[in-house]
Amino acid sequence: MEHDGISTAKVTVRVNGSSQSAAIDTRTSLLELIRQHVGLTGTKRGCNQGACGACTVLIDDQRVLSCLTLAVQADGREVTTIEGIGDTTQLHRLQSAFIDHDGFQCGYCTAGQICSGVALASEAAAGVPSVVTDDLHADEVDLSLAEIRERMSGNLCRCGAHNGIIAAISEVYGS
Amino acid sequence: MREFSYAKAVDPEEAVRLAGTGARYLGGGTNLVDLMREEIETPTALIDVSGLAQGITETPGGGIEIGAATSNTAVAAHPRVRHDYPMLARAIVSGASGQLRNMATVGGNLLQRTRCAYFYDEAARCNKRSPVSGCDAREGFHRAHAVLGVSEQCIATHPSDMCVALVALDAQVDILGPAGARAVPLEQLHREPGDTPHLETVLAPAELITAVRLPQATVAANSTYRKVRDRASYAFALVSVAAALRVEDGTVSEVRIALGGVASRPWRAHLAERELLGAPATAESFRRAAETEFRAARPSRDNAFKVSLAPRVVADVLEGLIR
Numbered sequence: 001m002e003h004d005g006i007s008t009a010k011v012t013v014r015v016n017g018s019s020q021s022a023a024i025d026t027r028t029s030l031l032e033l034i035r036q037h038v039g040l041t042g043t044k045r046g047c048n049q050g051a052c053g054a055c056t057v058l059i060d061d062q063r064v065l066s067c068l069t070l071a072v073q074a075d076g077r078e079v080t081t082i083e084g085i086g087d088t089t090q091l092h093r094l095q096s097a098f099i100d101h102d103g104f105q106c107g108y109c110t111a112g113q114i115c116s117g118v119a120l121a122s123e124a125a126a127g128v129p130s131v132v133t134d135d136l137h138a139d140e141v142d143l144s145l146a147e148i149r150e151r152m153s154g155n156l157c158r159c160g161a162h163n164g165i166i167a168a169i170s171e172v173y174g175s
Numbered sequence: 176m177r178e179f180s181y182a183k184a185v186d187p188e189e190a191v192r193l194a195g196t197g198a199r200y201l202g203g204g205t206n207l208v209d210l211m212r213e214e215i216e217t218p219t220a221l222i223d224v225s226g227l228a229q230g231i232t233e234t235p236g237g238g239i240e241i242g243a244a245t246s247n248t249a250v251a252a253h254p255r256v257r258h259d260y261p262m263l264a265r266a267i268v269s270g271a272s273g274q275l276r277n278m279a280t281v282g283g284n285l286l287q288r289t290r291c292a293y294f295y296d297e298a299a300r301c302n303k304r305s306p307v308s309g310c311d312a313r314e315g316f317h318r319a320h321a322v323l324g325v326s327e328q329c330i331a332t333h334p335s336d337m338c339v340a341l342v343a344l345d346a347q348v349d350i351l352g353p354a355g356a357r358a359v360p361l362e363q364l365h366r367e368p369g370d371t372p373h374l375e376t377v378l379a380p381a382e383l384i385t386a387v388r389l390p391q392a393t394v395a396a397n398s399t400y401r402k403v404r405d406r407a408s409y410a411f412a413l414v415s416v417a418a419a420l421r422v423e424d425g426t427v428s429e430v431r432i433a434l435g436g437v438a439s440r441p442w443r444a445h446l447a448e449r450e451l452l453g454a455p456a457t458a459e460s461f462r463r464a465a466e467t468e469f470r471a472a473r474p475s476r477d478n479a480f481k482v483s484l485a486p487r488v489v490a491d492v493l494e495g496l497i498r
């Protein structure tokens with residue numbers, strides 16, 4: 001990263017496998033970088049304060065909130081947005097499951113829900129416990145409905161499609 | 176958000192060197208970026224310390240050292256933490272959401288600021304945000320506020336779940352500053368508000384948290400964390416309890432109790448612990464000991480329920496630990 005001025009910086013981020021460089025104000029969030037500089041608008045801005053999960057993307061395969069991540073913090077890292085998970089010609093199997101289970105209505109929260117769902121599966125496989133995990137000695141956590149519900153609590157859906165969302169994730173990753 | 180310069184530190188010494196007047200350290204940014212957007216925090220420089228020590232190592236005494244930049248998720252998932260300090264793993268996963276825990280660092284979690292709505296609201300009076308302006312929480316919406324360690328000037332709660340387990344585990348905080356390195360017990364890191372609620376910790380300007388150390392503690396293997404809140408997930412605590420227990424012949428031989436959601440800082444329940452040592456391991460004596468802790472409580476109009484709720488939660492958690 002190079003500094004052009006006191007409060008500007010040049011960042012280079014790999015987004016969905018392609019290298020993207022931009023000269024930005026240091027105040028730019030990763031969400032703004034993705035939507036306004038890279039031009040990928042699948043990722044949505046809901047609350048812009050870390051409360052809703054609509055802006056969820058993956059950095060180095062871990063789910064994070066792009067609204068509370070400064071773009072400069074993503075310099076040199078690998079970002080995956082919903083556009084990198086699947087597309088209309090080749091849906092990710094979780095995207096297909098969302099369609100089968102009515103996991104959305106307006107669709108505003110959906111990109112965040114799917115990024116979150118993909119990442120929670122790898123967290124559970126890596127032994128990350130949740131508040132409903134009984135056995136902390138398990139090095140891999142089976143995703144029961146209760147586990148999925150708890151692990152998805154950071155993604156709100158104002159249309160109330162939660163039951164469909166949980167069913168879709170369970171079909172693909174559930175125990 | 177005000178303008179700021181940004182630099183990523185490559186080692187702790189460089190971070191401290193870079194931290195001039197107006198600078199703040201940046202961990203995951205989950206609290207600081209939010210507060211900067213509201214212009215409650217207005218740093219002119221951010222020193223990113225999220226790339227510094229990450230990971231958990233064994234210490235000679237059988238304990239562990241956790242680098243300050245380790246993510247909350249990585250701490251909760253670490254086998255040593257899950258096996259030997261289960262209350263810490265459970266406290267961490269009781270907080271925030273999966274996304275936030277991936278971003279949040281240990282150093283940032285320790286220093287996260289209160290969630291008091293008046294602290295966040297520039298239009299409200301808040302002695303923490305702007306000293307001697309008054310406190311709108313006292314007569315306002317304060318159901319979630321503190322009853323222990325409060326003052327006339329401030330009744331804000333320390334919001335961290337992780338810190339509650341850490342204070343029960345006798346954690347030590349390693350610090351590096353312009354004047355050199357030092358360590359303080361976590362229990363002494365946060366200040367009670369008194370007349371100066373804007374002074375929240377004992378850290379001097381530019382002091383950097385580099386690590387948290389947990390001593391070896393056999394009792395901690397039999398421990399847990401329980402959080403009572405308005406909804407089942409993704410909400411701050413009304414009352415939370417971190418506890419560890421050892422019982423011999425029906426008598427308490429070792430006990431740790433710490434409380435969250437009820438105090439101005441992570442609260443070790445020393446009075447309750449002292450009363451329980453050598454006492455019968457029964458729900459009745461657990462509850463009575465916890466009530467002792469709350470004799471000094473100073474509830475406000477709408478949070479007095481915590482004074483009776485907390486001892487019941489303590490009793491239930493300890494009962495669940497009898498084996």
Ligand SMILES: Cc1cc2nc3c(=O)[nH]c(=O)nc-3n(C[C@H](O)[C@H](O)[C@H](O)COP(=O)(O)OP(=O)(O)OC[C@H]3O[C@@H](n4cnc5c(N)ncnc54)[C@H](O)[C@@H]3O)c2cc1C
Nearest residue numbers: 050202203204205206207270271280282283284335336384
């Ligand atoms: C919607 C939401 C819900 C939440 N729910 C919960 C909850 O239920 N329970 C809970 O416990 N927490 C909760 N949190 C808070 C979350 O745990 C904290 O925001 C997080 O732990 C802060 O870590 P960070 O690394 O992102 O800190 P940052 O935001 O980067 O920093 C926080 C503060 O620490 C300072 N700092 C950071 N690292 C260091 C260091 N190494 N040395 C010195 N100073 C440092 C910064 O300068 C700043 O002042 C929630 C947050 C959000 C947004």
Ligand code: FES
Nearest residue numbers: 046047048053067
């Ligand atoms: S927009 Fe990021 S969490 Fe709501």
Ligand code: FES
Nearest residue numbers: 105107157158159
């Ligand atoms: S589908 Fe409308 S907000 Fe979730």
